[in-house]
Amino acid sequence: SSHAFCSFSCCSSLLPQRGPLRGSHWQSSVLTLRTSLPVRAQPKKKKKVDVRREQAQKDRMKKKLKKLEKAAPELIPIEDFITPLKYSDSNRVRSLPALSPEETERRVLLLKKWCLFKQKQDEAEKKAIQSLVESQQEALKELRLESEELYQAAIRRDEGLFPFQRDGPTYTPPLPGYDPPEGKCVDITKVYTQ
């Protein structure tokens, strides 16, 4: 009787499998089988290569950008230091009579007088400033003798003093009721970008 059972089980295992394989009996449709299993098929390979290629391209672009940035920026030309070519024409050169020796003599003497004048002016200015500073020091010394509190208030820095702005003197005083003529100013300066 046991002999008969064994033969029956092996017979059942050798039965040819007919129909597609099912992962488990929970899978409702047979068609869903292929997609969920890890498959090393062609579409996946393409993705990886693409990603790698894109990465390589990006790196190359970045390297190029870095090289360009490292190059020193082009210097902006200073317009004032470049004389336009039209001013070096020969017809532009002024023709004046040569200086006489009396004229050169007069010029040299005038320059020497100017030197002396400026020196005296400078000395007078320095003396005036010195006297001002001395006067202030004396005033502060006397103030200190009077009261320490007032002295401390006096030597404190005045925050509202700077920045100090003032319009300088002109040659003639302003004309009352003067109406300046209307005009338009067009700015033609060239702007360079680095």
Next chain:
Amino acid sequence: AAAARRPWRLFGAMCLLRLPRITQPLEKEEEEMAALMGQIELEKSHYSDHEIRKLEEEERLKRRKESLYDDDDEATGKTVIMAQDLEEKWEQKFLRFKAAPRITDADKKNIRTSLNRKLDSNLMLLVKQKIGNQELWLLPQVEWQPGETLRSTAERAMATFLGDHIQAKILGNAPYGIYKYKFPRAIRTEDNVGAKVFFFKAFLQSSDFTQTEPKADYLWVTKNELGDYLKPEYLKKVNRFLLD
């Protein structure tokens, strides 16, 4: 021991300066030097476009005058503005403009209370004050009261004489000068030996005095004219901190 009370009375005075509105006239050396500099600049320069145009037009005029039959070749019926005409036009326009005079009416009549006088130098405010039993010309001063700094005393002095709407830039918290004097023996006591007047400097910024009438006799004077009004000792101390 309590701190001994100093017997000096403190005053804060304000030296209000009206800064110059026009430039000072040039000295002789300065004028000669300016002329020389102009000449050297002219010698070192090249012709400008306007001068080239003028030279060419002069040449053309000369050629036209010398050769009579060049007239037909020149384009007739075309009015050309010459550079010379332009220069004359500019000259005429300049002569028509009349600038404000540097020497004002107040200068000519020597009205010392006006601010429009001596536009090329600093003007200082002087007021007539009663000190003791004397009427003196002084920089506006007021006695210091405990609880305020000396700078605010000076500001108060300015406000008492010129009103609250004065706009002045005070140059710093520190005094610029000091004038110390002892009272005459008649009033001098142990506690009241004399007075110390601390001077502060300020630049006048608003020139609008129409709103407030000054309370006392006042004058605006230059540094040279101070000698006419101030006592010699006082003047000496004030002159030390005035830059002309």
